Amino acid sequence: MSRRRLAAGLLGLALPLASQASSSLASEMGCYNCHGQPMRAEAPSFERLSAKFAKRNGQAGAEQHAVDELLQGEGFRHIPAHEHLSPETARKLVHWLFEGGK
């Protein structure tokens, strides 16, 4: 009971920090190695991805769908940098992109 309340309190503290930290999280995770300038391996820029995601922002399940796609790879495309993300980190980064990727 009290432990659960503590966890909820910690989560409340962590969430605002997490949403601010995402562009540094993205560089920490090496995302800009391919999605930055100059781009590599046909990776779309985060600017373009955010523009694409912005159209789906607010649609039920759209964010979760993007997270799943990122973690599982699409078709024959498998990108280890995507697939090795923890679900939690993937969710944060996708959320950041849905919010504009700034």
Ligand code: HEC
């Ligand atoms: C080794 C290069 C590489 C790295 C590192 C990389 N990506 Fe990608 N990413 C790609 C490529 C290539 C595509 C395009 C895939 C395609 O066209 O199917 C892509 C596509 C994406 C997409 C779009 C998927 C969609 O729905 O179309 C997202 C979101 C994404 N990357 C996020 C990330 C994040 C977040 C990181 C950092 C953890 C990251 N990528 C690191 C190469 C990379």
